Amino acid sequence: MAHVARIRFLGTAAAVPTTSRGLPCVCIEREGGLLVFDVGEGAQAAFARAGLGWNRETAIFVSHLHGDHCLGLPGLIQTMSMQGRSRPLAIYGPGGTAEFVTANLRMLRFSPPFELAVRDVWEGTIHHTKDYAVSACRADHTIPALSYLFREADRPGRFHPERARALGVPEGPLWKELQRGREVQGVTGTVRPGDVLGSGRPGVSVGYSGDTRPTAGLERFFAGCDHLIFDSTFAEEHSGRAGATGHSTAAGAAALARNAGVGHLILTHFSARYADDAAPLAEARRIHHTVTAAADQMSIEV
């Protein structure tokens, strides 16, 4: 797996910030660009601490409109503006997200100097470039909520010109065809892409659950994903409370990750009632092979 991206945790608390955890915000940094999942209050300060910069190509994905997941948006937009942002900013979230952002900017008499596109979305592929796509799936929380999946396109292997020449394919349009994965006719017969390309690099996939119960739908949605960042609000001793409040336990997240064939499970959104993440982490590790507990300003190369 190529190291083309980095996951950076800016806030890993549930509902209420603690002295060591801020409200939810997770970034994927990728070739200069940023994908941001949830923007809790204080995210702009965590952005500054992480030195992420204010003018990167950025798309923001809001899981749901509970305050701890979105109240950092207006301040982030304002600070981006004051720090001279000029690039457009895209924001996606479930129904009500556009109203939340535009109503606040109106009430605060603030108009960003860059292009701001806020779109209410639901399930499906909601954002893509030639290199990756982000899709959404309904989560199971107390209000409409989305989980997101970032998936890079597989990258073809490196092209070896010397091999193409040796097989009688002259430089020119035929090389492009081979690089695109198509067979061509060389001077000495059929040449397959595999004859001239190194082994391909599979794209990385990263899932983000937001606040949710574990569900069969999310198990399918996150099937086989490399890194899954999942709601781990409660330890098993409070599993009843997890059910009542539309959250997952660490063990519930681990069972979903195991069943979905997830590689690396990353627990986040820890309730402030736990002094540390030891109990949820131990419970999850009994069920899934690879589990990490997220911490503020933690960074993982993927």
Place this chain on the structure above:
Amino acid sequence: MAHVARIRFLGTAAAVPTTSRGLPCVCIEREGGLLVFDVGEGAQAAFARAGLGWNRETAIFVSHLHGDHCLGLPGLIQTMSMQGRSRPLAIYGPGGTAEFVTANLRMLRFSPPFELAVRDVWEGTIHHTKDYAVSACRADHTIPALSYLFREADRPGRFHPERARALGVPEGPLWKELQRGREVQGVTGTVRPGDVLGSGRPGVSVGYSGDTRPTAGLERFFAGCDHLIFDSTFAEEHSGRAGATGHSTAAGAAALARNAGVGHLILTHFSARYADDAAPLAEARRIHHTVTAAADQMSIEV
């Protein structure tokens, strides 16, 4: 001056938070109650760090509806709710404050379990108890903005029963009269309150400017106040910028404090462009006798 109150600075930055300064929020703690001036993003985290508690008798005063002065309100209300607040909460601010709070609670589908009264106010006495009053005066910023003045009632001196008895005033209704500051007729003649009461304790006054240019109106409003917390966004080298953006320089704040006969001037709302507060502090001290630069989590007994 009796030590009955404490000013606590929770956020002392202008516009954009820095690693050492959060967005504007200042509290006066007084006999268990809290008066809060501005609630920038991150105020709830600063509240928790200061250990202020979530269920104190509290009134909040918003200077104006720029995001850095009010975006912490919805999160503070939510966290107070989640931490079990039961007492009513009063919020005051210029026109639009009630809409800002209620629209956000509606969009975030949040209804606090305590009584919340948000009132748009303008000049005059806007909040009072038997012990103190808070009044508002128009400030001079780029949008409608208020400055606030907290003023304790003067407290009578302590009553000395032995003196009253010695002067021939028996315990009963006449003691109450003396305690209320009225003369009474004792067995041996007229007794004055000063004969039986210790020296009075003058009430403390604390002013909070919010974002503003120094004005003649504010000089009158803050006349003689004991402690004045004033906009000090800029040092003299950027005085043009202060004028253009509706802010004060440290020297401008000091000139107002001197002209108004203020006791102690406290500079706050420092632009992130200055590495420290040395320049504005030095400039202000050349003009006014007693000047402090506020810092996050600084606390002053008054």
